[in-house]
Structure formats: structure tokens, C-alpha cells
Amino acid sequence: MSVPSPSTPQDQRTQETDRRTSRWIWAAFTACASAAVGLFFIPAFIIRPFRYQAPHALLLAMALRQRAPLGTLIAGLACLVFAFVLWRTIGLWRKALLAITLLAVTFSAVMARLNYFEWMFHPVAGAQFVAQAESKLDPKEMVMAVRFDSDARAYPISQMAYHHVLNDVVGGVPVAVTY
Amino acid sequence: MNGRVLHFYLAGINNQNFLMRDKETGTWWQQITGKAIYGPLQGATLELVLSDELTFGEWRTESPSGQVLAPVAKYTKEYDPNWEPDIAKLPVVISFPGTELKSRDVVIGLTIDGTARAYPWETFAKQSPVIDRVNGTPLLLVLGPDGKSFRVFISRIDGHDAEFFLQGDAAGDAKQWALLDTSTASQWNFQGCATSGPAQGKCLGRIPALKDYWFDWRNYHPDTTVYKR
Numbered sequence: 579m580s581v582p583s584p585s586t587p588q589d590q591r592t593q594e595t596d597r598r599t600s601r602w603i604w605a606a607f608t609a610c611a612s613a614a615v616g617l618f619f620i621p622a623f624i625i626r627p628f629r630y631q632a633p634h635a636l637l638l639a640m641a642l643r644q645r646a647p648l649g650t651l652i653a654g655l656a657c658l659v660f661a662f663v664l665w666r667t668i669g670l671w672r673k674a675l676l677a678i679t680l681l682a683v684t685f686s687a688v689m690a691r692l693n694y695f696e697w698m699f700h701p702v703a704g705a706q707f708v709a710q711a712e713s714k715l716d717p718k719e720m721v722m723a724v725r726f727d728s729d730a731r732a733y734p735i736s737q738m739a740y741h742h743v744l745n746d747v748v749g750g751v752p753v754a755v756t757y
Numbered sequence: 758m759n760g761r762v763l764h765f766y767l768a769g770i771n772n773q774n775f776l777m778r779d780k781e782t783g784t785w786w787q788q789i790t791g792k793a794i795y796g797p798l799q800g801a802t803l804e805l806v807l808s809d810e811l812t813f814g815e816w817r818t819e820s821p822s823g824q825v826l827a828p829v830a831k832y833t834k835e836y837d838p839n840w841e842p843d844i845a846k847l848p849v850v851i852s853f854p855g856t857e858l859k860s861r862d863v864v865i866g867l868t869i870d871g872t873a874r875a876y877p878w879e880t881f882a883k884q885s886p887v888i889d890r891v892n893g894t895p896l897l898l899v900l901g902p903d904g905k906s907f908r909v910f911i912s913r914i915d916g917h918d919a920e921f922f923l924q925g926d927a928a929g930d931a932k933q934w935a936l937l938d939t940s941t942a943s944q945w946n947f948q949g950c951a952t953s954g955p956a957q958g959k960c961l962g963r964i965p966a967l968k969d970y971w972f973d974w975r976n977y978h979p980d981t982t983v984y985k986r
Contacts (some may be wrong), residue, residue: 700831706829740835
């Protein structure tokens with residue numbers, strides 16, 4: 579169908595400009611994708627359990643994680659725009675590369691909004707209490723206990739060692755119970 | 758914090774002491790210190806509430822109208838009845854070679870006006886009641902009648918330093934358990950209150966103390982001293 583036409587110097591110039599533009603868009607896409615993926619994976623990598631956290635690395639992790647929800651969203655949207663522009667001009671392999679990268683970016687943007695630590699250690703949603711006489715707890719079990727005036731509460735350590743954090747109000751005082 | 762109620766959630770781990778964030782500001786807090794280490798409230802410290810680590814049995818007799826956190830049915834399988842030995846088996850990521858104790862040694866840690874001291878649990882349990890002085894404050898560390906609960910008191914009666922010892926044959930019998938003080942010869946219970954004798958009705962002041970692993974206590978209290986017999 580297509581008949582190769584002899585290229586004019588004008589055409590060559592246009593092609594050259596196109597290539598240069600496309601290179602810039604690829605660079606921008608790579609930058610956005612790295613930013614989005616880094617915003618999630620760098621803090622996740624630093625704050626791994628059973629690993630040493632150096633003070634400056636921890637600061638970096640918190641700073642990135644703090645900005646990740648908004649940052650991954652902006653970077654992700656920008657990626658999408660660049661990918662859209664590139665899509666029509668590229669071959670199958672590059673399309674696949676774009677698609678995989680976009681998947682990683684989307685994953686990062688979603689994970690930046692989810693607290694995976696709470697998947698391992700679920701929080702207590704709406705803590706329930708029972709009178710001590712009704713508790714089936716073994717008398718030898720350890721509890722953490724607080725008291726404000728006549729309001730006494732016990733938090734079994736076997737439970738707190740799993741949940742780790744509990745928000746409670748005892749005798750009108752808001753407390754965070756941690757183990 | 759500043760009249761505002763914050764709600765905390767688990768947000769990560771920092772050398773095996775966890776990080777939490779509050780839903781209201783997103784600030785990051787260190788569990789052991791209650792300090793805001795990053796975010797809008799950075800530099801703030803949560804007020805430490807006096808709390809106890811007791812056996813349920815001991816707490817029950819002291820708090821007849823007390824309430825107990827109910828297990829969450831969905832997660833009861835996750836609760837580890839063997840949490841203490843299981844946690845002790847986990848690897849540590851920071852250690853302090855050359856210090857007096859091993860990383861997973863359990864200590865009672867306390868701070869008086871910025872001066873920290875750690876009491877190795879084994880030494881404490883053998884010697885209890887332990888009389889000590891930190892930064893000029895006379896202390897009394899007591900192992901409960903159940904052999905597991907502990908409390909730390911200011912060892913002072915009416916402004917006078919006091920010494921305490923365990924009543925005669927009480928060591929083996931929880932019902933007979935009582936402390937005697939050498940200045941008034943009154944009997945004191947594990948709550949730190951005199952139940953008979955001249956001091957009856959008086960109670961000792963309390964000091965917050967934390968049962969912790971040595972590596973964690975030492976990490977956050979680099980200047981801590983260690984109690985020696």
C-alpha cells in the first residue's frame with residue numbers, strides 16, 4: 579500500500595525533531611515512573627523488620643512515606659500522560675515496557691495509600707471490654723494495667739503483643755496502649 | 758497533645774521498636790520514648806501514664822470493678838500464648854558489645870530527672886525488695902507475691918527515707934506476703950500502702966518503670982547505668 583516516497587530535506591528535519599521530542603518524553607516518563615516507584619519502595623525497603631535502620635535512612639524513609647500518597651498520584655498521572663503521547667508512535671516491545679512500568683507505578687500509588695503493617699498486625703476496631711469476673715484469662719497471664727480514679731483497665735499482653743497499638747479512653751483520659 | 762486527642766496506628770519499625778503515626782496529623786512517633794520524630798508535631802513528647810505489668814491474678818484482686826480488653830474473635834488465632842519465649846528467639850539488629858548485659862536480657866528500666874538505670878530482671882527477682890538510690894531519690898523495687906508482677910516506689914515515708922524487707926516466712930505464701938519498713942515497722946502491701954502499724958493508710962509514691970530488653974533500653978538510654986548488687 580505505502581509507496582516509499584523520496585524523502586526531502588524538510589521531512590528529514592521533521593523526523594529528527596520528532597525523534598528528539600520523543601526522547602524527551604521517554605526521559606520524562608522514566609523520571610515520573612522512578613519517582614512513583616521510589617516513593618513507595620525506598621521507605622518499604624528501609625523499614626524492613628529484622629534489619630538495622632540507620633538514623634539518616636530512617637529519616638529519609640519517613641520523609642518519602644509522608645509525601646508518597648500525593649507524590650505517587652502526581653507522578654503516576656504524569657506517567658499516564660507521557661505514556662499516552664508515546665503509545666501511538668512505538669512498537670510492540672516498547673508498548674509492553676510502558677505497560678509493565680505503568681503497572682509498577684499503579685502498584686506503588688496504591689501501596690502508598692495502604693498500611694501493610696496493619697495487614698500483619700491488625701488493629702482493634704472498636705475495643706470491647708468485659709468485667710474482670712467474666713474474663714476467661716488465666717490468672718498467671720501478664721497484663722498491662724492503668725487506673726484513673728476508680729476506672730481500672732487491663733490489657734492482656736498476649737493480645738497486645740499482636741495488635742501492638744490500642745487507642746482507649748480511661749476515666750476520661752485518652753491513652754495509647756502500646757506493646 | 759495540646760488539648761487535641763490523637764489516635765495512633767502502627768506505621769513501621771525502627772530497630773525493633775515500633776513506629777506509630779497519628780491519624781490526625783500523620784506525625785511519626787517512637788513507641789518507647791513517645792517522641793514525635795518526624796512530621797508536623799516533631800519534637801513533641803506524649804505524656805507517659807503510670808502503668809503496671811502484673812499478672813491477671815494480681816490485678817484482679819486489686820481491681821474488683823476493673824475491665825479487661827476482650828479478645829477480638831477474628832484474631833484469637835494470632836494471639837501467641839507463648840509470646841515471651843517466642844519474641845526472645847527473634848534476632849536482634851543492634852547490640853552493644855562490651856556492655857554488662859546481653860541483648861535479650863530483660864531489665865527494668867527507669868529514669869529519674871534524666872538519669873536512667875537498668876535493673877537486670879534476674880538480679881532483681883532474686884534480691885527483691887531492692888533498695889536503691891537514683892539521682893538522690895530513694896527507690897524500692899518490689900517483685901509481687903505472684904513472683905511475676907513488679908512495681909517501683911519512692912522509698913520515703915512522710916519525707917523520711919525508709920528501708921523495707923520482706924516479712925519473715927512470706928516468700929513462699931502469697932496470702933502472707935507483706936513488706937515491713939524498718940523505721941515504723943508497719944506492714945505494706947504490693948500496692949505500696951501500709952495495711953497495719955503506725956503508718957497504716959499511708960501509700961508510697963510510684964515511679965514509672967519499663968520491662969524491656971537490654972538492647973532496646975540501652976539504645977534509647979545511652980547513659981544508663983546498670984544496677985549491681
